Amino acid sequence: MEPTNNWTESISLIIEWENVLLSQTHNSRKMLYRVIDEILSMNFILQPEVMILFDPEDIQKDSLISFIQNAHPEYEKINLKVISVSGLKYFEMKNYGAAVAVWRYPRFFRL
Amino acid sequence: MLPETNWLHELLSSLKTPGVEIVGGGTNMLHNSIYNKTFAAFWYFRDSLKNTDEFEIKSTFWANNFAARRDLLIKYPFPNIRPMFRMSCIFLAQKLRDAGTTIYRNNKAKVYHPPPNGINHFMVRALIEGHDSQMARKLFNHKTRYHKIPFPIKNCYRAARSIYQIIISRKAVNLAFIELPIAFSIAVSYQFFVCLGEFTAIINPKLINGNLRI
Numbered sequence: 001m002e003p004t005n006n007w008t009e010s011i012s013l014i015i016e017w018e019n020v021l022l023s024q025t026h027n028s029r030k031m032l033y034r035v036i037d038e039i040l041s042m043n044f045i046l047q048p049e050v051m052i053l054f055d056p057e058d059i060q061k062d063s064l065i066s067f068i069q070n071a072h073p074e075y076e077k078i079n080l081k082v083i084s085v086s087g088l089k090y091f092e093m094k095n096y097g098a099a100v101a102v103w104r105y106p107r108f109f110r111l
Numbered sequence: 112m113l114p115e116t117n118w119l120h121e122l123l124s125s126l127k128t129p130g131v132e133i134v135g136g137g138t139n140m141l142h143n144s145i146y147n148k149t150f151a152a153f154w155y156f157r158d159s160l161k162n163t164d165e166f167e168i169k170s171t172f173w174a175n176n177f178a179a180r181r182d183l184l185i186k187y188p189f190p191n192i193r194p195m196f197r198m199s200c201i202f203l204a205q206k207l208r209d210a211g212t213t214i215y216r217n218n219k220a221k222v223y224h225p226p227p228n229g230i231n232h233f234m235v236r237a238l239i240e241g242h243d244s245q246m247a248r249k250l251f252n253h254k255t256r257y258h259k260i261p262f263p264i265k266n267c268y269r270a271a272r273s274i275y276q277i278i279i280s281r282k283a284v285n286l287a288f289i290e291l292p293i294a295f296s297i298a299v300s301y302q303f304f305v306c307l308g309e310f311t312a313i314i315n316p317k318l319i320n321g322n323l324r325i
Contacts, residue, residue, distance in 0.1 A: 011123065012181070027225050031112050038119040091189035091199040094174065098184040105126055107119075107178040 010046040011105040013039075014097035017054035017064065018090050025067075032071035036078055047079045049102050053093045056084045112175060113223040121220035122178045125166065132212055133179040135172030136220030142284045149294040150226035152280035153273040153301075158218065160283045169216045170208065174200035176222045183212065194320040195246045196239045235323055237301045241266075241308020242319040249316075262313065266306035273298035 013035065039048055054064055065082055069075055085096055098106045118136065125134040139159035140151035151159065156173070174189070187206055189199040204214055227233040245262070260268060277286065277294050286294055311318050 007123065009123065009127065011178075027113065027228075031114070034114045035119075038114060038116075042120060042123075089193070089196070091174070092191065095184075095188040098181060098188065101181055103181070105123065105178055106181050106184060107122065108174060108176075 007042055007044045008046075009105060010048070010103035011044075011107060012049040012051060012097070012101035012103040014094060014101065014106055014108050015050065015052045016090055016093040016097075016108075017052055017059065018093060029067070029071045032068060036072040036075060039078060040074060046103070049079050049081060051081045051083055051097050051101065053083050053085050053088075053097055055088065056086060112225070115221040115223070118220050118222060121217050122176075125215060125217040125220070126178050126180070130213075131215055132183045133172065133207065134177065134215040134217055134220075135169065136176040136178075136222060137216065137218040138173040138176050138222055138224050140226065141223050145286070145290050145293050146297065147226055148284040148286045148290070149277065149297045151284045152286065152294065153276040153298045154226065156224045157276075157280070158221075160280050161218075162283070164219045166215065166217050166219075169214050171201055171204035172214050172216065175224065176220065183207075187212075192250065194316060195243045195250070196320075197243050198247060233301065234304050237304030238308035238311065238319055239323060241305040241310070242312040242316075244305070245309045245312035246316070262309055263306055266302060266309065269305065270299050270302040273302055 015035070035050070039050070052064070052068070054061070061082060061084060068080065068082070072078075083097075083100070085093060088096060094108050097108070122134060122136055125131055137158040138156045140147060140154070140156050142148045142151055142159075151157070187203060187210065190202045190206070192199055192202060207214060227236045244265075274295055277291065277298060280286075281288075281291070308319060
């Protein structure tokens, strides 16, 4: 695929923070860093929406936000939404994310 | 999950192609330790073994790395197949194919999936895999010869297949000959817990589903 200068499409990225408790925290941080880097490296006309869905029984919202803030120095440039969803499993989180996504191209990514 | 450089660009470029409604990326595993190499050789995510950068039509997609138009996913959400943990993507792919939607894969949109992290996660993943296998057998009347193989013969077959996959993928994942016994031990141990998960699901289907999170 040839690189393009500007992206006029609007996108939503959906990240399910589902098995983060079992995955390496270091890996999760690297993943977030690279996702944010990828977004920043592309010239989006419309800022992508990045939705991080989590179950409050697994992780506290404050600690998740703090984790995100430490993942990338330029995280503030990203339209991040941290969304609490209780009792939803992996694929249910995806469906929920697609349903509430604002933009046209939901993309899914799991930790 | 670690995306490679240009992963997002590749995925979105594919979706801009006229007629493409859903596109998956390639999910690979790193080959940087015996443990990682073993999983790269026998586990689900074996895309890197093909070493292709093609844009191709596939029958399914990895749910951990794909992009789709929102309308499509609103119309065809992931089916709820509780008490199973996984496999919704396989059934969604089937539904999409039945509806005439072509599933594409851009192998340049690469991410790296980590293997199970630590002994606890290793056991949980395997137990859940066994649980799902048994649930799939109960819920869906599979017609293939493979799915008709009874427990625990199927599990012995799986263990043997894992060893075979490690042998044939040895060079692709850079496993040294001397590392093979360790790789076999890891794979067979994993399949043992898969077998245990399947057995548990036979005697008490709620035990794993009610107590484990993937």
